[in-house]
Amino acid sequence: MKHGAFQDHYSDETSYCYGCGRFNEHGLRIKSYWDEEGVRTVCRFRPSRVYTALPGYVYGGLIASLIDCHGTGSAAAFAHHASGLELGSDPSLRFVTASLHVDFLAPTPIECELVLLGFLDEIKGRRVVVRVELRAKGELCAKGRVVAVRPRRLPINNGKSPDR
Amino acid sequence: MKHGAFQDHYSDETSYCYGCGRFNEHGLRIKSYWDEEGVRTVCRFRPSRVYTALPGYVYGGLIASLIDCHGTGSAAAFAHHASGLELGSDPSLRFVTASLHVDFLAPTPIECELVLLGFLDEIKGRRVVVRVELRAKGELCAKGRVVAVRPRRLPINNGKSPDR
Numbered sequence: 001m002k003h004g005a006f007q008d009h010y011s012d013e014t015s016y017c018y019g020c021g022r023f024n025e026h027g028l029r030i031k032s033y034w035d036e037e038g039v040r041t042v043c044r045f046r047p048s049r050v051y052t053a054l055p056g057y058v059y060g061g062l063i064a065s066l067i068d069c070h071g072t073g074s075a076a077a078f079a080h081h082a083s084g085l086e087l088g089s090d091p092s093l094r095f096v097t098a099s100l101h102v103d104f105l106a107p108t109p110i111e112c113e114l115v116l117l118g119f120l121d122e123i124k125g126r127r128v129v130v131r132v133e134l135r136a137k138g139e140l141c142a143k144g145r146v147v148a149v150r151p152r153r154l155p156i157n158n159g160k161s162p163d164r
Numbered sequence: 165m166k167h168g169a170f171q172d173h174y175s176d177e178t179s180y181c182y183g184c185g186r187f188n189e190h191g192l193r194i195k196s197y198w199d200e201e202g203v204r205t206v207c208r209f210r211p212s213r214v215y216t217a218l219p220g221y222v223y224g225g226l227i228a229s230l231i232d233c234h235g236t237g238s239a240a241a242f243a244h245h246a247s248g249l250e251l252g253s254d255p256s257l258r259f260v261t262a263s264l265h266v267d268f269l270a271p272t273p274i275e276c277e278l279v280l281l282g283f284l285d286e287i288k289g290r291r292v293v294v295r296v297e298l299r300a301k302g303e304l305c306a307k308g309r310v311v312a313v314r315p316r317r318l319p320i321n322n323g324k325s326p327d328r
Contacts (some may be wrong), residue, residue: 013218026178037324060232062225065223065226104261158220
């Protein structure tokens with residue numbers, strides 16, 4: 001199993017994402033890893049105060065973003081693992097989000113590190129379902145579910161082709 | 165019915181949200197309004213290229229954020245309307261998100277204005293369910309569902325009280 005963040009193995013052209021793209025200077029740079037046992041996936045994120053909801057608490061849209069990018073990153077990792085492949089060895093194993101669900105269970109304090117765990121719920125063909133739990137100071141603050149799919153052709157419009 | 169964006173009627177202390185707070189300098193400043201018939205709610209947003217997903221398309225976390233803040237703003241407007249109140253006349257009618265669901269139906273082009281429509285699905289006590297449709301160039305790109313609740317006491321930690 002290759003080391004490093006899942007997102008660091010994405011191809012260059014798919015690395016401009018506001019959430020997790022290493023080439024997006026203004027983005028969140030979300031990074032996901034295997035846990036020590038190599039079963040669950042982990043993302044740690046320290047939000048800046050800019051991402052406030054009500055004062056003192058994290059914006060729900062940021063929580064949705066963390067769950068989204070950790071979910072699709074985890075989907076890629078689970079798919080590589082299920083195929084017996086090293087992370088990044090097959091760039092076609094890049095997932096996009098078909099649906100995203102977040103249950104906000106408790107206000108998430110902003111002055112601490114957020115820890116997200118990803119669990120493989122289902123893997124079937126081009127579709128991977130990932131469950132995500134987000135904790136702050138040990139408390140479960142949000143639960144998410146990401147249905148990630150691997151498109152036959154990634155939707156990329158880099159300006160060389162007509163806009164849709 | 166008072167004019168202006170729903171979010172402009174939020175109380176000062178609840179106006180620091182990254183998504184829709186008028187006092188968040190670095191935020192998205194999402195604004196929601198009644199449509200002409202005063203039945204549906206409308207939000208228009210022109211994303212900057214920073215909020216890229218794959219090149220040429222809008223980041224899913226931004227779409228989730230737009231649906232979230234347009235959903236809670238619409239919940240406040242629907243609740244005022246159901247109580248026969250002018251927007252902003254009862255500051256306690258401020259909603260937070262209990263759950264957020266987004267179905268991403270098509271890649272959303274980034275070089276255009278996004279239009280979100282909000283529909284009242286259910287209103288019952290402190291709980292309002294809002295459905296949201298997001299279109300780009302007339303095409304339905306995402307559908308959302310926001311379960312918004314009006315807490316008895318808003319979770320606000322402005323540093324004057326201990327952190328949780």
